[in-house]
Amino acid sequence: MVESVEPVAAVQSAPLGIPHARLSGLDRPDSVLVRVRAQLPEFTGALQRVAEQVLTDPAGAARATIVELAERSGTSPASITRFCRALGFEGYADLRLAIAGETGRAARSAGWAEDIGRAIEPGDPLERVLAQIMAADTQAMRDTAAMLDLAEVERAAAAISSANRVDIYGASGSALVGAEMQFSLHRIGIAAWTWPDVHNGLASAALLREGDVALGISHTGQTRETVEMLAEAGSHGAVTIALTGFPRSPLAELADIVLLTASQATSFRPDALSARHPQLVVLDLLYIAVAQRTHDRSHAAFQRTARAVDAHRFSNGQSKEGDL
Template sequence: MLDRIKASIVSLAPAEQRVAKLVLGDPRSFANLPVRELAELAHVSKPTVVRFCRSMGYDGLSDFKLKLAGSVSEGVPFIHRSVDADDRTGDVLVKVIDNIVAALLRYRNEASAVPMDRAAEVLASTHRTGRRIEFYGAGNSGIVAQDAQHKFFRLGMSCIAYSDGHMQVMGATLLAPGDCAVIISNSGRTRDLMDACDIARRNGATTIVITASGSPLASAGHIHLAADHPEGYDRYSPMVSRLLHLAIIDILATSVALRIGGARLQPILREMKNNLRNKRYA
C-alpha cells in the first residue's frame, strides 16, 4: 500500500501530494488521527484528505485508514525510508532499522519455500557425496560469500569463497558434476559473476543464484533465490540488500544443518568450540 502511494505521488494534485507525504512520513499516526487534524497537518481542507483516499482507489477515509492500519500492523512501514541530510542521529537510527526490519518482514511474507528447499537439498547432497561448494560474490556480495563459507565450513563441508573475478572464473572451470556454485549479487548484472555462473553450469555443476528477480543472473542459474528489496542496486553503500543476503545464507545453512542431522554435527561443533576456548580470555 505504501509502495503504491510512493509510486503514485508524482501524478497527484499538489494538495493531495501533501496528504500523501503525511501518510508516508508517519502511517501509524495517519491511521489514528481524525480528519480535522490530518487536514491541519497537511495544510489542506478536509475534503482534500478524502479526495486523496479516493484517488488511491479506496472508498473513502475510513476504508483507507482500515487498510493502512493493516499494512503497518507488522510493526514497521513497508517502504524504504531515505535518510535526509538534516536528519538527527535518532532519526537515522529509526530509519535505518525500519528499512532493515521492513525488508526482512517483506521477505518473510513473500519468499517461496520451494526454491529454498531445492537449494538446501542440493547443498546437503553435495556434502553427502563429498563434492565441492564455491561461493562467488563481488563488492558487498563478496563479503556475504565469505560469510557463507564460514557458515558452511563449520558444517564440515568442503567450500571456498572467491570475490576476485579471475579466481571465480578459474574456480568455476575446475567444477564438475556433483559440485555446486552459489552466486550472490545485488544487481544480478555483474559480468564476472555471470561468466562464472555460465562456466560452472557448462561444466555440470549445480548453480544457485541469490539475486534480484528479473535480472540476467536470475535466469542464468539452476535455482534462483529471489532477494527483492526496495533498495536500488546503484546505491553507493548498499545496506538492506547485504543484510537480506546474509539472512538467506543463514536460512540455507540452518536448513542444510537439519538435513545433515544433529547426531553428526553436534560432536563436531562441540569439539570445535572446546578447541577455541584457549583463544579467549577467561
C-alpha cells in the first residue's frame, strides 16, 4: 500500500525559515543530501532540476564545475547559486565540499553501500536485491539519526507520558506504522487509539482536550486526511506531534512537535514505503522514552498482560490449546 499524497495548499516560507530546533541535523555539513531531499518538494522550476540532478548523481555534482552542473541540470550558473543559498551555503564551492565529504564517506563504507541508488532489475539475484535493500535502509536510518532532534523526542515523550489519551492518525502505509505505536503504548498502559479512517478520526479528535496528545504520521506531510485530523485535535487544545520526512510540509507546520525521518527510495519501494523503517525507529525511541518515564506503571502493565496471555503460550513443546 502506498500512502496517499493528495497535495494541500503549499506552505510559503523563506529558505531554512523554520525554527532551528526543527532543523537539528539538517544544518550539519554531513547531511547535505538529506537537506536536499527534505526541501525537494518546495523547489520549483530550475531549482527543482538542480536538486534532482544532485540527488541522481551526487558524486558527479561534487566533481562538476558550476557551469557543468548547470548544463547537466538544464539550468544556469545563476540558478546553481540560488540553489546553494536556498540550502544555506554561501556559494557553490561550499556546496561541492559538503557533497564531496558525504559521498567520500559513503564510498569508504562497507561494500554493500555502493549499491545505494542503483535500480533493481527484474533479473537481479536475491543476494543483490537484499544487499541494496539493506544498504538503503541502513543509510536512511543513519540520515534519520543525524536529523532527528532529540529535544523534540523528549518533549513528545513528556506529553504522552502524562496524557489522558493519545490519538494516532495516518493513512494507508502510515496507518500500519501508527498501529504499531498504538500497540506499544497500549501494552504499557497508555490509553491510545489509532484512526486510519478520516470520519472516525475527526470525531475522536473533536473530543480531545488539553492534556491529550495527537500524533499524525505522513512521510510527505501532505496527506489531506491526516492534516485535517491533526488540525482538529490541535483546535481543541491537544498537544500535536507530526512524524514526517519534510519539515515545511503542511503537517509539520501545524504541529507543536515535529519528528523528522529520512528515506532512501529503491525500485519497487518509493519514498512512502521506504520511510517505514525509519518511522518505526523513531517511534520505538519515543515509546522507550515514554516507558522510561512511566517505569513502575509500565513494568506492572507488562507483568499483567503477560499473565493474561500465558495460557496461550507453548510449554515444553506442547500447546496449551492442544495440537495446532
